Amino acid sequence: MIENEERAQRAILVAADCGEWDAEVSIDELGELAKSAGAEVVAKVIQERRDYDRATLVGRGKLEEIKELAEAEDVDILIFDHELTAANIRNLEEITGLGVIDRTMLILDIFAARAQSRAGRLQVELAQYKYRLPRLEGMGKNLSRLGGGIGTRGPGESKLESDRRHIRRRIETLERKLDELAANRELIRSRRKKEGIITAAIVGYTNAGKSTLLNRLTNAGVLSEDKLFATLDPTARSLELPDGRSIMLVDTVGFVRRLPHHLVEAFKSTLEETVQADILLNVCDVSSGEADSQTEVTRELLESLGADKIPMLNVLNKVDLIPGERPICTDDCVLISAATGEGIDEMLEKISKMLPPSQVRMTLMIPYSDGALLGAIRESGRIFSEEFTPEGVKTDALVDVKLIKKAEPYQI
Numbered sequence: 001m002i003e004n005e006e007r008a009q010r011a012i013l014v015a016a017d018c019g020e021w022d023a024e025v026s027i028d029e030l031g032e033l034a035k036s037a038g039a040e041v042v043a044k045v046i047q048e049r050r051d052y053d054r055a056t057l058v059g060r061g062k063l064e065e066i067k068e069l070a071e072a073e074d075v076d077i078l079i080f081d082h083e084l085t086a087a088n089i090r091n092l093e094e095i096t097g098l099g100v101i102d103r104t105m106l107i108l109d110i111f112a113a114r115a116q117s118r119a120g121r122l123q124v125e126l127a128q129y130k131y132r133l134p135r136l137e138g139m140g141k142n143l144s145r146l147g148g149g150i151g152t153r154g155p156g157e158s159k160l161e162s163d164r165r166h167i168r169r170r171i172e173t174l175e176r177k178l179d180e181l182a183a184n185r186e187l188i189r190s191r192r193k194k195e196g197i198i199t200a201a202i203v204g205y206t207n208a209g210k211s212t213l214l215n216r217l218t219n220a221g222v223l224s225e226d227k228l229f230a231t232l233d234p235t236a237r238s239l240e241l242p243d244g245r246s247i248m249l250v251d252t253v254g255f256v257r258r259l260p261h262h263l264v265e266a267f268k269s270t271l272e273e274t275v276q277a278d279i280l281l282n283v284c285d286v287s288s289g290e291a292d293s294q295t296e297v298t299r300e301l302l303e304s305l306g307a308d309k310i311p312m313l314n315v316l317n318k319v320d321l322i323p324g325e326r327p328i329c330t331d332d333c334v335l336i337s338a339a340t341g342e343g344i345d346e347m348l349e350k351i352s353k354m355l356p357p358s359q360v361r362m363t364l365m366i367p368y369s370d371g372a373l374l375g376a377i378r379e380s381g382r383i384f385s386e387e388f389t390p391e392g393v394k395t396d397a398l399v400d401v402k403l404i405k406k407a408e409p410y411q412i
Contacts, residue, residue, distance in 0.1 A: 010039070011078070012043045012066060012069065014046075017046050027081050032207075036110055037106060039079070042075060055088070055091045063095055064095075067097070077098060078092065079102070080103065086134065112128065126174040126175065129174070189276050198247040198355060200277060200279045201274045201277035201281070202250065203302065205283075208317055209318060210252070211251055213283060213338040214235065216344065236249065244361050257293075278311075279312070279355055280311070282298055283315045284298075313333065313334065313351060313354060315347060318339070319337050319342060320340050359398040360401065361396070362398075362399045363394070364394070374393055380403065381397050383395060
């Protein structure tokens, strides 16, 4: 029996450092993205420049060096830490003879591989078409390589080689289908609001441990890997808080630096779960040296979505990986380890305190003459225990705020 294993694509990462951002940090993150897509990173090249070369970003001389390195290392693909134009792609491929993709194409590829739900697949396909439509002329080599590989998953080469009119028709179809799915989700959200269901959205940087936290709290069984964008499709599970209230916990797609505009636009309907939440749990990898900048990226994206006014608890995860002294937390943050369970109880207590009280737990002695109140409590709240005594019904219950004034005379 012969076992054939497909060789991982060998990649060189390339960046032009013009001082817009920390190129070292950004290219390291690009490396994690490449690994998440299944590539083997053999080298990282950063070219410091005053401004970008219009044709190749890094300049012809540097590109010749990269070509020689690629030949020596048997490289298959170049991944640029920038958004490339059609002309850039054409020039880079002609000079190097290699496949060329950029940061956005890489992220789109990861999303195409990870999307499981119908909405997720439609959103990825829409983002890919919108990104590739203006770049058709410059992507000839990528489109003709039927073997696929990183950057070519998704809609398929034959569709991308068809004329622009066909692609625009497909974009219109995808947008119409996504609008229908968004309308259905809005109905579900409206039903939740009407039934008084409280929603908490788990947000944060990719690979911060959001899915691990959801699994810890609800046994959701969501895929949890040490990879960027291991989770794409949102997952919702019920969670009971220490005060007896049940909330809907929603896991969302992770954020990343310079998240492609096409993805933000395509995934807006999914990210609406974040905007409609009653509280946000901003999960951050506190063991990372980039924790502060990652939290800032999350805050900026939440602001762009209009979710910056929602109450937010900063959940500093992976505290078990911090050597030595731990950071001091304020009222709006908590230290936890989703892997070990440390700090989870304190986190749940803080969530309870931050949420507006829709129900209050009370111990009541309700006389038999006021059975209507007991019925209303049963209907709108939750009964933990009942004891029938000569004086009336002794009840331990969650009482809706609308009934508290009527119930207070009977409180024990």
